[in-house]
Structures are given as structure tokens and as C-alpha cells.
Amino acid sequence: MPTEIAVLGGPPPERRDAARNRARLLDAALRLVDERGADQVTMDSVAAAACVGKGTLFRRYGSRAGLMLAVLDHSEAAWQAEVIGGPPPLGPGAPPMERLLAFGRSRLETSLRHADLIAAASGEHGRSHAAAAFTVLHVRHLLAELGVRGDLPLLATAVLAPLEASILVQQVRVDHLSEGRVLAAWSDLVRRVCRDPL
Amino acid sequence: MPTEIAVLGGPPPERRDAARNRARLLDAALRLVDERGADQVTMDSVAAAACVGKGTLFRRYGSRAGLMLAVLDHSEAAWQAEVIGGPPPLGPGAPPMERLLAFGRSRLETSLRHADLIAAASGEHGRSHAAAAFTVLHVRHLLAELGVRGDLPLLATAVLAPLEASILVQQVRVDHLSEGRVLAAWSDLVRRVCRDPL
DNA sequence: AATACAAGCGGACCGTGGTCCGTTTAGCCC
DNA sequence: GGGCTAAACGGACCACGGTCCGCTTGTATT
Numbered sequence: 001m002p003t004e005i006a007v008l009g010g011p012p013p014e015r016r017d018a019a020r021n022r023a024r025l026l027d028a029a030l031r032l033v034d035e036r037g038a039d040q041v042t043m044d045s046v047a048a049a050a051c052v053g054k055g056t057l058f059r060r061y062g063s064r065a066g067l068m069l070a071v072l073d074h075s076e077a078a079w080q081a082e083v084i085g086g087p088p089p090l091g092p093g094a095p096p097m098e099r100l101l102a103f104g105r106s107r108l109e110t111s112l113r114h115a116d117l118i119a120a121a122s123g124e125h126g127r128s129h130a131a132a133a134f135t136v137l138h139v140r141h142l143l144a145e146l147g148v149r150g151d152l153p154l155l156a157t158a159v160l161a162p163l164e165a166s167i168l169v170q171q172v173r174v175d176h177l178s179e180g181r182v183l184a185a186w187s188d189l190v191r192r193v194c195r196d197p198l
Numbered sequence: 199m200p201t202e203i204a205v206l207g208g209p210p211p212e213r214r215d216a217a218r219n220r221a222r223l224l225d226a227a228l229r230l231v232d233e234r235g236a237d238q239v240t241m242d243s244v245a246a247a248a249c250v251g252k253g254t255l256f257r258r259y260g261s262r263a264g265l266m267l268a269v270l271d272h273s274e275a276a277w278q279a280e281v282i283g284g285p286p287p288l289g290p291g292a293p294p295m296e297r298l299l300a301f302g303r304s305r306l307e308t309s310l311r312h313a314d315l316i317a318a319a320s321g322e323h324g325r326s327h328a329a330a331a332f333t334v335l336h337v338r339h340l341l342a343e344l345g346v347r348g349d350l351p352l353l354a355t356a357v358l359a360p361l362e363a364s365i366l367v368q369q370v371r372v373d374h375l376s377e378g379r380v381l382a383a384w385s386d387l388v389r390r391v392c393r394d395p396l
Numbered sequence: 397a398a399t400a401c402a403a404g405c406g407g408a409c410c411g412t413g414g415t416c417c418g419t420t421t422a423g424c425c426c
Numbered sequence: 427g428g429g430c431t432a433a434a435c436g437g438a439c440c441a442c443g444g445t446c447c448g449c450t451t452g453t454a455t456t
Contacts, residue, residue: 012403014403015402015403015404015451015452015453016452016453017403017404017405017451017452018403018404018405018452021404021405042441042442042443043442043443043444044441044442044443047406052405052406053405053406053407054406054407054443054444055404055405055406055407055444055445055446055447056404056405056406058443058444058445059404059405063443063444064442064443064444122364150383150386151379151382151383151386154369154375154379154380154383154384155383155386155387157360157365157369158359158360158383158384158387161356161359161360161362161365162355162356162359164359164362164365166320166364167355167359167362171352171355177352181349181352182352184349185348185349185352185353185355185356186352186356188348188349188353189353189356189391192390192391192393193387193390193391195390195393210433212433213421213422213423213432213433213434214422214423215421215422215433215434215435216422216433216434216435219434219435240411240412240413241412241413241414242411242412242413245436250435250436251435251436251437252413252414252436252437253414253415253416253417253434253435253436253437254434254435254436256413256414256415257434257435261413261414262412262413262414
């Protein structure tokens, strides 16, 4: 029986071949999604492109949604970095309201750009992936800086809700509303929410 | 060659057997969804229960999402009737703000009750089914009565966004926030949006 | 190095959504 | 009623997501 070192809980580390396969699979998925679009990528094709059995793919990522989530997180990492540490007004340095409006514009663009990926990733795990949690936290933080009172976590979620990919796709790609108009309406919403109730 | 009567365009009427099968299928689907829950109902089982071939099912309803949409519309008809003509404060007769808040509470409950059905119906047609259009129209109407200025269609969509089933399921069933708290936050949002900017 | 065993592996297999196409039938005209 | 055609029918068939299980391999222990 192997010595049990990890006294404090936590998942045991991945075996080296497992980690290698995980990386191979993510690589293959990133490449395929990039060159064909998310909804043209089958699980079999990813497994084949990674030279790995299908069973391994599902053991590592759980489901198609899980794999797409990993791809999505990878794709949005750069965006998150810009929000956290990039140049103003999106990054720190600008007044909170300007940052919030810049955030909205940027999020709108990103949601639309990754719409297919987001849809593919939005099965079963609810929407609670790292990326979503990050946006809520960020908006909540900005609202706090603006001195908004109330149930900030829920208010942040409410402000973010109209920027959900599924809603934006309906508005822009089905109803053919211009992105500018959608953004203007969102900005209006934000100003109303943040207005001081003096 | 049959006489062409419909000079003005529009889809030709359904053949009698087709209409009968459509009804049979919807009946079967309603019954199965009611007794097993939407995500335990397979297309094969619906076709079998309706004593109809699977091909027919798909010809009539296009896809699983289409069938579930029909079931959903049927299930929500009663709710829509209450909103349009039921007793206040949900129905007409109460002041607009009271109606709007009652609408929110009612919509929150309905979205959660039909969450599985809504999820099953939300493929491919975007969200543009009759039910969704109805809620937007209604909220838009109430906002107008409240004298709210701005891009009312988009503002209505933004106000409705936090009541989307997917978001509510995450908040209530995953994060275990109470319905009361979620509703309070939504009411707060609405009051902020409707506040007069004097 | 030899041993032991958990972890990992891969591909055959299954259920389900969706399509296809040869056959049947409702509706119209004579 | 008989004949014609477009519409409808239905079930065999396919693709894809997901599971299962017997075999392999990495790693820790001695």
C-alpha cells in the first residue's frame, strides 16, 4: 500500500501520461474549434486528432460541454487579463463608470464572438464556470466603487444578464438590431441602476 | 390539377390526417412530459405513444426543441391569460408599478416551474417563441404606462433578462439563494430603472 | 530489479435525435 | 366510382454523445 502523504485533502495529482493526454486533447480541441467552429467539432474528431481513445477524452473532460468549457476558458483568458490589468478604460485607472461602460462594450463583443462556444459549453454545469464568476465579481466590484447600495451580487448578475450570449445572438443575429443600439440600451440600463437616489 | 383558391399567399391548410396526427402527437407529448418530466421524454416514446411513425413526428414539429416549444406554449397559455385578463395586481386594474412587480413574481415562479421544458425548447429557434415575445410586449407596455423614456423594447428585454430560466436555476437551485431574495433584487432593479430622472 | 496495484487507456457498444425514401392515402376532377 | 397527384406516412438507417470493461502502464515500495 502506497504511503499516504497528502494529509490535507485535495485531489491527488494527475499521472504524467494523463496530464499529457489532457494537454494533447485541449490542443486538438483548440485547433479544431478555431478552424471549423465549435459546432462542427465532434468528440470523435477531437479524440482522433489527439491520437487518443474516446474514453480518455470523456474521462478527462467529462462531456462535450466540459471540453468546450476548457476551450472557452482558454480563449477568454486574454480578455480577463485585459480587464484585470490592461490599459484603461477597460483596465484599472479610469473612473469606475467609464470602466463599467467599457466593460459592457467589450463583453458584448466577446459574447458575440464566442457565441457558439458559449452555447456549446452551457450544458449541465449551469453557467458557473470560472469566466462567468469572474464577470460577476468584476461588475460587483465596480458597482461597489460607484457607491451603489443594495444586494450587489444579485444586482451585478442582473446587470450582466442582458449581455448573455443567447440574448445577444437573438437581438443582433436574428432580429438584426445593431450592436450599437444594443450597447446604448445597456449603457442606459447601467446609468439608471447606478443613479444616486438622492 | 387542383384549383388554386388561395390567391393571397400563406401556407396551404393541413390535410385532415396530418392535423389529426399533429394533435395526437401534442396530446401524447403533454401527457408524457407531465408524468415523467421533459428530459425523460424521448422522441421515440412520443411517437410510439401517439401511434405514429417517428418521421411523422419530425415532419410536424421539426425537432425535439420544436415539440417542446409546442408543449410549453400550451402549458403557458393559462398564465398568459391571467396576465392579460386575470384579477389584479397581475391582471389589469392595478397601477402599472404594482402590475410590473406582480408580473416579476409570477414570471419567476413560472420560469422555475417550467425550467426543464424551457431548456428543452431553447434549441435552434433562438428564444423567439410566442411566449417570450409576449413577455417583452407586456413589460414594454407597462414601462410605457410608467412614463419610462428610452429604447423601450431593449429596456424591456434587459429587465426580463434576469428572469430567464437558466439564470434563475443557477441562482436558486445551484447557489441556493432564496426565491424571495432573488425577487427582492429584481424588484429593486425595476424600481431603479423606472425611477424618474428629475 | 521485482512486485503490486491504482490509475489510465481505448474502442466496442448503446441510446437518442434526426434523415431518407419507397409506399400509402386524402382530396380533387371527371 | 375511377383516376391522378401532391402530401403524408413510417420505419430502416445514420451520426454523435456517452458508457463500459478487459487490458496496459505508471509509480511507489521493498
